[in-house]
Amino acid sequence: MQEKVSAGQLASIIILFQIGSSSLFLLASDAKHDAWISVLIAMLMGLVMLIFVTMPIQAKAPQASLIEILNRYFGKYLGFILGLSFVGYFIYKSVRNVREFGDLVILYMLPRSSLDVIMLVLMCVGAYAIFHGLEVFFRVGQLVLPWLLVIYIVLFVLLFASDLVDFKRLLPLLEEGWKPVWDAAIPEVISFPFGEMVVFLMFWKHLAPFDKFKKFSLISYTCSGLFIVLTNVLIITVLGDISGAYVVPFMFSTSLIQIGGFLERMDPFVSLLLFGGVFFKQATYYLAAVLAASELFKVKHRTMVIPVGVAIFIGARLFRSYIEQIRVGFDYNLKLHFPIFQIVLPIILVLLMIITHWIKRKRKKKEKEKEKDPVSNPPSNE
């Protein structure tokens, strides 16, 4: 029996996945107080990618997962290798989230705890969710999303109420012209978080009714994208140009909240958001890796939960420090590695699909014409 998810559940996971932890950080911090423009540009570019590359792949091969599509269009061997590389990509993405989360928890919540324990616990929760399967995981997303949004909204209201927001900090717009803004947006912010919708090629086929996937994906992507822009604007309006100096600027800006001498130090709530966001992002990649691996090796998904989980955990331990993790991430992965999986391969795939479909249609037309010619029917209008 194939597991089914509803449109609302898909939308909640897309929003949770997109927001993830990215709204807590200042993306494109190289663009200083114009960072939000970079984010907006990147978000629009991501939208273009989604409309013209990622979704057409699924639309041309409905009811098929990424692994099946690769297998169909690249052949048995190349398809397998590409599939395996995507499993690796999903695992690595999960690794980054787990490691980042572990470091941040140590930094902000439990300074004297062991990194291994924190990451292991997170992996166990993830494995427990994945073990129950896609349907349960998506249902949990639907259950948790409203709570996270409520916390965000409360924090926004409190930021405004304690008079921290100053929109003048956004000015002057485009102080140094478009170049730094553009440079910051591409390719970093496209890679993270807006190009990551590729992973949903593993999930879209489970949507029932399937034909709604475009509408709901677009709406939820756009909402979450605008939400990230909004949080970036807020971070800048509270902290100004110095916001790039903080590891989690959103955490710092909320720690400034002070109302009536009672409501203060709200940062533990931010760590709640951090946990919620990172958990879903990590687990979505984990689930994608498990599903992809189980399709590649033709086993039940439950048998892959532990091997993939162990791989993620070991991967997360390999970084020697937070600094190394950040450096590898921003200097190599975002610029070199991720674009391969998020942009280059999908574009090649969609071109290949268009060409094959075109050839097939031509062949069909020819056959039709051949059939029709002997009877010499008038050519029918298409």
Next chain:
Amino acid sequence: MKPTQESVKPQPVPLSSRLEDNLARLQHSEQTRSDIVLRLIHDSITGSKEFALVYIEGLVDIASINESLVRPLMSAMSGFEESTEERFTEIRNCAAATGPSEIIEDIDALWQQIMQGNTVILAEGFNRAISAGTSGGEYRSLTEPTTQNVIRGPKEAFTENLRTNTSLISRRLKSPKLRVEDKVIGVQTQTNVSVVYLEGIAEASVVKEIHKRLDHIDIDAILESGYIEELIEDAALSPFPTIFNTERPDVATAGLLDGRVAIIVDGTPFVLLAPITFFSFFQSSEDYYQRFYIASFWRMLRFGAFFVSLLLPSLYIAITTYHPEMLPTTLLISLVAQREGVPFPALIEAFMMEITFEILREAGVRMPKAIGAAISIVGALVLGQAAVEAGLISAAMVIIVSFTAISNFVLPSTNLSVTVGLIRFLLMLLAGGLGLYGIMVGLMVLCIHLASLRSFGVPYLMPLAPLVWKNLKDVFIRLPLWKMRTRPAGVTGPNRIREGKDQKPAPPKVKSRKE
């Protein structure tokens, strides 16, 4: 599935046409069971034995046997030739006067009949016997419910008698669609179980599934509906109940009208309802008898209390141990001052107090009523005040534990509060080990677990995950009755509409008095 014990059983022994032989068999068992009564009726002329009545004392209504069975039999006896078909029919008619009657052809069926409280009539010259419905005897009468109390609402509760219980439901629900289907479960106890539902309103597949699972039960005894619950529930290993139980006929009736199926077990006032969702445990029948603002307020109060009883001790542990900076400064100072002399870490302190409370609660339930007053003195004075004064426990911890305990019993149904109590301990351990992070992890695992549960095909977190907007009218708030047009989606069968349109009451519009 056939019970395994039955397949080993020998072939049923047919009744003999000689009364002497049948009596001889029964007399043997009469010696081993003192409550079996054998009454012989002799022919007044020949002195030979003509009839025998067999029943179990206490299970039968003696007055009805004497008045409606023995007397007519005696007068009918002389009118007919021996062992003719007319005579047999006449006996049947006599038996029919007391209640439903059946013809019995073997010893096993005879046993079954007398165990049900029926009287079996054996007659000379027939290899068949007749059972007469005479069941009766002593039962507890209708009383007020002891577990699910309300201020406004019906005051009667189910009893131990299956037929009384079905009658309590059918008195409230006179619909011809009401179905009552009987089963006998338990090889030794032969317990009667009724499956009650409304045809068209209950989902047919759910009814079928319940029948299937009940038929699958192969056990020697069913002593309470808890046995059935444990043998047919979906998530056998989950701490959360996926079947509701109630003592109140109005709750059961409302459940039937929502498309649920009731399982009534003889010998217990607790009736099972399935399928249910997690949120059924937050609904009290009184929510629908009081004004909807009040009911909605109660609902939210219950959800609040649920989270308090789940999280308060673990939050206290996490915050005082790992994140003291979260507290406002003055509160923090007073807390630290209180904890200064306490020799234990917060986790141990909380554990000690929580376990103490659980012991008190357990003792309060089991203890003979006469000792009741003593326990409140011990509990309140010795364990509370004295422990604080002795410096063993901080005063804040006593407040936390008492508030948690009271919140725990705000939930209208006790079986969820017991589950919450268990999970609270796990969360306390996690909070002691990993602080707020541990609590988040625990809550996430809880969410995943709840999302994975189903009750007879209905997702446990139904109106929230999967989200069903229409069903949210009766979860966190209760909308006015005239707004609840449809029965809960996902639970109910084809008949979905509860009430007509325009049910909102309004005074008639007064015409303007210009003329």
